[in-house]
Amino acid sequence: MSKAVPIIGMGAICAAGNTIASAKKGVYAGHDNLTPLSLFDSGLKIPPLSGQVLALEENAVGPNRTAQLAYAAVREALSGLHKRKGLTLGFVVATTVGGITRSELFYKAYKTDPLKLSRAATECAGHEPAALSGFLCENFDGTGFYTLSTACSTGLHAVGLAKRLIQAKAFDLCCAVGSDALSILTIRGFSSLMLLDPTGCKPFDKNRKGTSLGEGAGAVCLASDDACKLLDVKPLAYVSGWGASADCHHMTAPHPAGLGAITAVTAALDEAAIAPADIGMIATHGTATPDNDVAEIRAMQKVFGTVPPFCSMKRSLGHTLAASGIIEAVFAVSAMKDNCVPHTAGFTDLDETIGIAPQSKQKAGIRHVLKNSFGFGGNNAAAVFSLSNEQGL
Amino acid sequence: MNDADSLIATLKTQIIASLKLSDVKPEDIDENEPLVGGGLGLDSIDTLELLVLLEKEYGVTVPDITIGKKVFASVRSLATYIQENRTKG
Amino acid sequence: MKPFTVLGHSALFPQSDPVWNIEIPPHLKRRDPRIWQMAYVAVARLLKNAAAKPKSILVGTALGALDETKGFLDGIFSDGFGSPKNFIASVHNSMAGKLALEFGISGPNLTFCDGQNSFASAIANCELLDSDDFPALVVAVDENIPLLDTILPVMPAQCRAYLSEHTKEGAIALLLANSQTLPAIRSIGPRFAGSNKDKACTRETVTALLKTQKSPDRFFDLSYCKSFLSGAAVCAAELQKNSPGSSIVTSYSPPSNAFSAIELLL
Numbered sequence: 001m002s003k004a005v006p007i008i009g010m011g012a013i014c015a016a017g018n019t020i021a022s023a024k025k026g027v028y029a030g031h032d033n034l035t036p037l038s039l040f041d042s043g044l045k046i047p048p049l050s051g052q053v054l055a056l057e058e059n060a061v062g063p064n065r066t067a068q069l070a071y072a073a074v075r076e077a078l079s080g081l082h083k084r085k086g087l088t089l090g091f092v093v094a095t096t097v098g099g100i101t102r103s104e105l106f107y108k109a110y111k112t113d114p115l116k117l118s119r120a121a122t123e124c125a126g127h128e129p130a131a132l133s134g135f136l137c138e139n140f141d142g143t144g145f146y147t148l149s150t151a152c153s154t155g156l157h158a159v160g161l162a163k164r165l166i167q168a169k170a171f172d173l174c175c176a177v178g179s180d181a182l183s184i185l186t187i188r189g190f191s192s193l194m195l196l197d198p199t200g201c202k203p204f205d206k207n208r209k210g211t212s213l214g215e216g217a218g219a220v221c222l223a224s225d226d227a228c229k230l231l232d233v234k235p236l237a238y239v240s241g242w243g244a245s246a247d248c249h250h251m252t253a254p255h256p257a258g259l260g261a262i263t264a265v266t267a268a269l270d271e272a273a274i275a276p277a278d279i280g281m282i283a284t285h286g287t288a289t290p291d292n293d294v295a296e297i298r299a300m301q302k303v304f305g306t307v308p309p310f311c312s313m314k315r316s317l318g319h320t321l322a323a324s325g326i327i328e329a330v331f332a333v334s335a336m337k338d339n340c341v342p343h344t345a346g347f348t349d350l351d352e353t354i355g356i357a358p359q360s361k362q363k364a365g366i367r368h369v370l371k372n373s374f375g376f377g378g379n380n381a382a383a384v385f386s387l388s389n390e391q392g393l
Numbered sequence: 394m395n396d397a398d399s400l401i402a403t404l405k406t407q408i409i410a411s412l413k414l415s416d417v418k419p420e421d422i423d424e425n426e427p428l429v430g431g432g433l434g435l436d437s438i439d440t441l442e443l444l445v446l447l448e449k450e451y452g453v454t455v456p457d458i459t460i461g462k463k464v465f466a467s468v469r470s471l472a473t474y475i476q477e478n479r480t481k482g
Numbered sequence: 483m484k485p486f487t488v489l490g491h492s493a494l495f496p497q498s499d500p501v502w503n504i505e506i507p508p509h510l511k512r513r514d515p516r517i518w519q520m521a522y523v524a525v526a527r528l529l530k531n532a533a534a535k536p537k538s539i540l541v542g543t544a545l546g547a548l549d550e551t552k553g554f555l556d557g558i559f560s561d562g563f564g565s566p567k568n569f570i571a572s573v574h575n576s577m578a579g580k581l582a583l584e585f586g587i588s589g590p591n592l593t594f595c596d597g598q599n600s601f602a603s604a605i606a607n608c609e610l611l612d613s614d615d616f617p618a619l620v621v622a623v624d625e626n627i628p629l630l631d632t633i634l635p636v637m638p639a640q641c642r643a644y645l646s647e648h649t650k651e652g653a654i655a656l657l658l659a660n661s662q663t664l665p666a667i668r669s670i671g672p673r674f675a676g677s678n679k680d681k682a683c684t685r686e687t688v689t690a691l692l693k694t695q696k697s698p699d700r701f702f703d704l705s706y707c708k709s710f711l712s713g714a715a716v717c718a719a720e721l722q723k724n725s726p727g728s729s730i731v732t733s734y735s736p737p738s739n740a741f742s743a744i745e746l747l748l
Contacts, residue, residue: 043562096573111559117632121637124633127737128738129574129596134735134737144671146596146606147595148593149574150574161592164610185569188558189554192569193441193569193570194457244589246579246588248588250436250583290459375573377575377579378579379579413513438567439513442565445557445564445565
């Protein structure tokens, strides 16, 4: 069996659009899709620029916003798989906030009026991350799931685990789904850590001062070789490698030399059985916090020597936390298929400390892309996506 | 005691309470020593906690992390920044 | 799913262990959330006499550092200030991150939030690790806070049973090797019970099947009961007793309508 696992469906909903088709050109061109936070009152004096899904359909399906976003992405990812009845479908679900968009508002109301307690059953029903997985299984005839929460790296870990679940023959099809809605908790939390740039993030830029949050969901459906034949589908691309590590350095700051990131990326390249030079593009984590961007590039220089063309999608999408790894992987795979490296919105001035700049590219001839995601707790994830399942091209 | 000295004394008490430094007495803190990475065993997460203290007690905000690093260099630099920017307290 | 050898195990239940906090090292006393301290103490007990150091961490937690999430929102919704340290701890993987930092475990670091099935999910995913990620440290940890007791009476009957007055808090830690000698542990599931679309996959049918197919020496049906940790707690007790034979411990998570089971071979 080939070590690379076929991707047979993808879906995304984010600030750039409600489907991959409607969003991808804007992402490639580096459109700035951040808008002043208007979904709710975060309590901050100046509503921070955020990646909001402003056109979420009115009758969206799901008990809370995180679930509604996930539903839209999964529906898109599974839409072409008409003959999947009878095949087992697993989910690896990535979320940090789960249903907190509702439970935090309930809690606010309850604090001022304890009589509101009677609403707890409905308002907190979806609070647990696992509730999101149950909801997706219910609506898409799933047979089993794992729910993962490792902060900002969750989505990419979900892709890695889904790959290995297919290899372990646990499911015929396995959908990695990442979803996070904007919430008071995360907006105020990032603000309290001074990690938000209220004027919008500027990845890798000399004047970067923090990230911008966003919301959305991404889904990648993987399949066994047998399932591909039964479904009569041609793989869109392949997940060929995954790497995971912990920094053991600090709870929120990355290791300055990116030691954990180096381990994760190296492991992903090893599993993909390719050399660093085979990577044609890096879709970075690129959050635009002063520390992350420099640590990430230090790590990439260590692994690659000469760093391949790289981009950050954070100004186009906002940082969608647990969803970011999958949404950005979806656009990275699309870009590889469309033969381009996306433009990095928000970047204008080279930072001498970093020494290199993100660059867009047309007719890029990319065979393999690397996606990075790093999270709180010093948690690192990296994955390699490939155009074909022939290794070492 | 001049204004600066009395502010420094108050700050020391507030820092001890805010960061739950139960074994530390105000006189144990040297206002000229680095707050982070010094003898108090504080790190960057503690300075974030102190940001909340600054805003609550003095109405002082720190615009970004680069300025924050200068402000939290020592108790004295913290007091100077408060005196220059305070809106209450 | 294949069985993993249990190289060591430990547990901490504060309710029945009132002096556990003397085991918290000074540098974790001032600022660290109680749930981090519980996880730390359980793992410290496990690793004190362990022959090998873990290479990876898999944590199962249903609600994570709930008290920190509440504490942060309390700040925001009262005087408008949330404590940064509360927010840092509020992410579900904060315990796993802290354990990696304290014990220097730099391999894969994963946190599963599958309600009562969280421990089973963590064990199941050991199978997806590389052989050099072993020994693997598997931890189940959850905390109880008064707000859960307040909300309980208004929750649906199923959830009331699930978060009943027996709600336990604590931490259970296992050190697992990628081999198959006794004692061993494996996860079965989790499976989505569905809305009876698939009759072969309801909780009752699978429970019956487990009993007949596996015919374990001891069967613990925790389908409806008790705390997030009950499955892990029963496993810890069984390992402690170490009486030869096999045990099956089931669990069920109402919000996700999924069940799982853990098989112990002693």
